[in-house]
Amino acid sequence: MVAPKTPLLDGIAGSSDLAPLSDGDLRKLADELRAETIHAVSRTGGHLGAGLGVVELTVALHAVFDTPRDKLIWDVSHQCYPHKILTGRRRRMDTLRQKDGLSGFTKRTESPYDPFGAAHSSTSISAALGFAMARELGAPEVGDAIAVIGDGALTGGMAYEALNHAGHLQKRLIVVLNDNDMSIAPPVGAMSSYLSRLYAGAPFQDLKAAAKGAVGFLPPPFQEGARRAKEMLKGMTVGGTLFEELGFSYVGPINGHDMESLLGVLRTVKARATGPILIHAITKKGKGFRPAESARDGGHATSKFDVATGEQTKAPSNAPSYTKVFAESLIREAAEDDRIVAITAAMPDGTGLNLFAERFPARCFDVGIAEQHGVTFCAGLAAAGMRPFAAIYSTFLQRGYDQVVHDVALQNLPVRFAIDRAGLVGADGATHAGSFDIAYLSNLPNFTVMAAADEAELRHMVATAATHDAGPIAFRFPRGEGVGVDMPERGTPLEIGRGRMVHEGERVxxxxxxxxxxxxxAARERLMARGIRPTVADARFAKPLDRDLILRLARDHEALITIEEGAVGGFGSHVAQLLAEAGLFDEGLRFRSMVLPDAFIDQAGPAEMYIEAGLTAADIEAKVLTVLDLGQIGKRA
Known part of the structure; x- marks a missing residue:
């Protein structure tokens, strides 16, 4: 694969190297940066479309502002690859999203040019306002604070909370709205419609700026025309934008791929802004790479690909993905029950609900990046007699936890939580790991919590949730492919709180x-080769626990070991509580709980992450030998 020729980019080691460049050179630099971004992602895979959409904006921001003293904060930050290339990390781009390599998101420990880490949505304005107020209170080495937030992220309520607070404080803060009319999925909601109307009215924005007295924020070439426009508007009433009503000066929309417009506006804002200001830039996700531009998601995320054709390199699938099994199982249940509805928070493709929406469009709801609202929306549906399934990644459900507690559990409403990406997820790293849901749901009264051991079990758990009206119920399943078990045509509801015996054995x-x-x-096979025949059981339920099964295992064996893909405080902790209350420890039972370590595990391949977590077959084998006092072994033997 031939690398693109990038003579200007070759001379950039940090943002200060942009200062001597002419505006014409900055335009050329943007072209080189786009080519380099495409080349880099083609070798590693990763988030592509969002970064291509902000190439010109990235160059302009670093050229005008004094980063890293000026704090540039990217919302979500999946668009930060061009930013990383410009800020001294170009030579490491081939390590992107790999073990010990560059993160796919901004990360404070990676570079001083990343003042705030992100991977979840709608946090940038709050963080930037924090930096701005720290500056006002005398914090050293803090200049301007600039938040770059996409239109999709504006569907998250936290963004409005921050806008409202910033408008109240009236301190200098710069927010750039990167409006590409496309988050991961097609945008939804009134905000999308509002921004579309602003865009449609673009020729009149100079007139509005004149009418609102904001001529000073326009670049000098536009000021005279705006003044003339103001004369035309005498006697007319022009309403303010939503952002102006929140206390922001508003400039835009401007063409986010026009370097002259970007530089003019940013320089003027830098020179004149006193309070909060929002710059509305229209961009195109995937800009400059035809396969991304034509993709339905704007080339949001890709595996390795051929630059010439855009064709991605993907390993053949040996089994259906858990996500697809969930979606197909839910469709089967919904075909028999018109009370079943499905809810996603801006992830219809990622959760498989795009398939559900094709079959039942009126019964599928995308609430945008708004997990809090999505959970309570489900609670309302359940209170009205519907059977809602909230399909939300484990890491994103964290953002709706107060609503899970207050609006669902406390009222004992039968909301069904389909928790995708449970456990460690690979290249997205710690920010997207589903490490905590077992613990944060199992401690809630009224909840039923399940986990699928394989894709057939997942199908049964969908059926179980569909018929469970006694209270909230959750089932978790991992990212990626199933294990290739035989699949039932349709799931059979499981008995609540009952596990299953997989292999009878002895001692442990x-x-x-x-x-x-x-x-x-796999660990059992290794142990049997050593003459040890463990009993293996699948708990199925973390709440309610299968008390009879657990106590039988404890009484019939010298040792009991629990294993889960979750943080301490989850399944194993609940089992330990049961055993303690039943007095089994008083009788000499040896008990161990294997959980994820008390640390955030950085990105790597999933297999590498589970080695680091100590949850492989070799680790399980070693734990059994240790608990039976049979000595340590080489864990990787």
Whole structure:
């Protein structure tokens, strides 16, 4: 693969190197940066479309502002690859999203040019306002604070909370709205319609700026025309924009790919802004790479690909993905029950609900990047007698936790939570790991919590949730492909709080919760080669626990080991509480709980991450030998 020729980019080691460049050179630099971004992502895979959409904006921001003293904060930050290339990390782009490599998002420990880490949405304005107020209070080495937020992220309520607070404080703060009419999925909601109307009225924005007295924020070439426009508007009433009503000066919309417009506006804002100001830039996701531009999601995320054709390199699938099994199972249940509705928070493709929406468009709701609203929306649906399924990644459900507690659990409403990406997820790293949902749901009264050991179990759990009206119920499943088990045509509801015996054995019992069961079975094979025959059981439920099964395992074996893909405080902790209350520890039971370590695990391949977490077959084998006092072994033998 031939690298693009990039003579200007070759001379850039940091943002200060942009200062000597002419505006014409900055335009050429943007072209080189776009080519380099495409080349880099083609070798590693990753988020592509969002970064291509902000190439000119990235160059202009670093050329006009004094980063890293001026704090440039990217919302979500999946668009930050061009920013990384410009800020001294170009030579490491081939390590992107790999073990010990560059993060796919901004990360404070990676570079001083990343003043605030992100990977979840709608946080940038709050963080930038924090920097701005720290500056006002005398914090050293803090200049301007600039938040770059996409139109999709504006569907998250936290962004409005920050806008409202910033408008009240009236301190200098710069917000750039990167409006590409496309988040990961097509945008939804009134804000999208509002921004579209602003865009449609673009020729009149100079007139509005004149009428609102904001001529000073326009670049000098536009000021005279705006003054003339103001004369035309005498006697007319022009209403303010939503952003102006929140206390922001508003400039735009401007063409986010026109370097002259960007530089003019940013320089003027830098020179004159006193309070909060919002710059509305219209961009195109995937700009400059035809396969991305033509993709439905704007080339949001890709595996490795051929630059000439855009064709991606993907390994053949040996089994259906858990996400697809969930979607197809839910469609089967919904075909028999018109009370079933499905809800996603801006991730219809990622959760498989795009398939559900094709079959039942009136019963599928995308609430935007608004998990809090989505959870309470489901609570209202459940209170009205519907059977809502909230399909939300584990890491994103964290953002709706107060609503899970207050609006769902407290009222004992039968909302069904389909928790995708449970466990470690690979290249997206710690920000997207589903590490905490077992613990943060199992401690809630009224909740039922399940985990699928394989894709057939997932199908049964969808059926279980569909018929469970006694209260809230959740089932978790991992990212990626299933294990290739035989699949039932339709799921059969499970008995609530009942696990299953997988293998009868002796001396030690291994009780698995969730998708580590194949590793448990592999560990059993290794142990049997040593003459040890463990019992293996699949708990299925973290709440309610299968009390009879657990107490039987504890009483019939010398040792009991629990295994889960979650942080401490989850399944194993609940089992330990049960055993303690039943007095089993008083009788000499040896108990161990294998959980994710008390640390955030950086990105790597999923297999590498589970090695680091100590949850592989070799780790399980070693734990059994240790608990039986049979000595340590080489874990990787």
């Amino acid at each position: 019992a291994i009780l698995s919760f969730g998708a580590r069961l194949p590793e448990v079975e």
